Every structure is written in structure tokens, then in C-alpha cells.
Amino acid sequence: MNPLEFCVKSLSYPLGMVLEGLSQGKGDVVEVRNGRITLPEVPFAAKCYLTAKAIYMSLDPVDAKRVSDDLQGINDFAERILSSKLGPLVEEYFKRGHELIKRRETVGIDWLEYERRKEKVKPYFEALLTGKEPEGLENLTVDECLLISYLARERKLKERVNAVLGKHNSGFRKAVVEYFKALRG
Numbered sequence: 001m002n003p004l005e006f007c008v009k010s011l012s013y014p015l016g017m018v019l020e021g022l023s024q025g026k027g028d029v030v031e032v033r034n035g036r037i038t039l040p041e042v043p044f045a046a047k048c049y050l051t052a053k054a055i056y057m058s059l060d061p062v063d064a065k066r067v068s069d070d071l072q073g074i075n076d077f078a079e080r081i082l083s084s085k086l087g088p089l090v091e092e093y094f095k096r097g098h099e100l101i102k103r104r105e106t107v108g109i110d111w112l113e114y115e116r117r118k119e120k121v122k123p124y125f126e127a128l129l130t131g132k133e134p135e136g137l138e139n140l141t142v143d144e145c146l147l148i149s150y151l152a153r154e155r156k157l158k159e160r161v162n163a164v165l166g167k168h169n170s171g172f173r174k175a176v177v178e179y180f181k182a183l184r185g
Contacts, residue, residue, distance in 0.1 A: 013114075015109075023035060026040070029101065044183055049081070054102075067109070124137065149161055
């Protein structure tokens with residue numbers, strides 16, 4: 001999993017599932033078309049934000065409604081980035097997002113696949129909710145860890161879940177490090 005997919009899934013796992021199915025290429029704008037997403041050469045934090053927004057904007061109306069709460073998480077990410085040291089480097093791209101995103105076609109989320117994945121990690125998530133550290137966390141994939149994190153939803157719970165996952169799962173821990181390296185550029 002590359003840092004961009006990690007970033008988008010950390011904001012909205014279902015949007016990240018859409019990204020999984022798209023080939024990536026370079027372009028002047030973020031555009032989803034013909035099973036491909038084009039991405040401009042911009043700092044990584046802006047690329048993550050613009051990619052998540054572009055996929056959200058490309059969703060069919062029913063899927064967009066189902067993940068509408070995730071849009072707030074995407075906007076919160078933008079606020080955190082803008083108020084950090086990275087802010088001055090990406091502010092222009094965040095403000096020009098409407099110019100840098102072109103909606104060309106409608107995409108959908110494979111909800112059956114989402115539910116299948118969710119059922120697989122549900123026992124781990126439920127144990128983590130009760131404060132337990134279940135056996136087998138070290139065997140989860142990075143993708144499964146991101147889904148568990150996404151299911152946590154509430155920020156404090158998500159932080160606690162991520163800390164436990166990072167403690168027990170070296171793959172997740174490495175992916176988090178790579179993600180933060182990419183953010184810092």
C-alpha cells in the first residue's frame with residue numbers, strides 16, 4: 001500500500017477502496033475517468049486532500065450520502081494541515097481545490113466488499129472497544145488495521161485503537177512512519 005492510499009483510507013476507508021481500483025497517473029488536475037485518477041505534482045498533504053475530495057465528488061449520490069460524515073474528517077484533516085508547519089506550503093492548493101478537481105465520471109463503492117472486510121475485522125474491533133488487546137493483531141494487514149481505525153470513528157477512541165495497533169503490528173507501524181515521512185515531504 002502506498003502512502004497516498006494509506007492517507008485516503010485513514011480519512012475515509014470507503015473512499016480508499018475506490019482509490020484501490022483506480023490506476024494512477026500524472027495530470028494538471030485531479031480527475032477520475034475510465035478507471036484512472038490523474039494527480040498533479042503537488043505536496044503530498046495536498047495530494048491526499050485533493051484525492052479524497054475528488055473521489056468523494058465523483059461518487060454517485062447514494063454513496064456520497066452514505067459517507068457524508070467522512071467529508072467532515074477530510075475537512076478536519078485540511079484544517080490540521082493548514083494550522084501546521086506544512087500550512088504555508090499547501091495553502092494555495094487547498095484554496096484552489098475547486099480549480100484542481102474535475103468531476104468527469106461517477107464511481108461507486110463496493111459495499112458488499114466493504115461489509116465482507118468489516119466482518120473479518122469485527123472481532124478485533126469489538127475487543128479493542130472493551131479495552132482488550134486481542135491476540136492476532138500482529139497478523140493483520142495494514143489494510144485491515146486501517147479499517148479497524150476507521151470503524152473507531154470518534155477521535156479519542158481512534159487514537160487509542162491506533163496506538164494499540166501500532167504497538168502490536170509492525171507493518172502498520174511502518175506504514176504510519178512512511179505516511180508521516182510523505183507528509184513532511
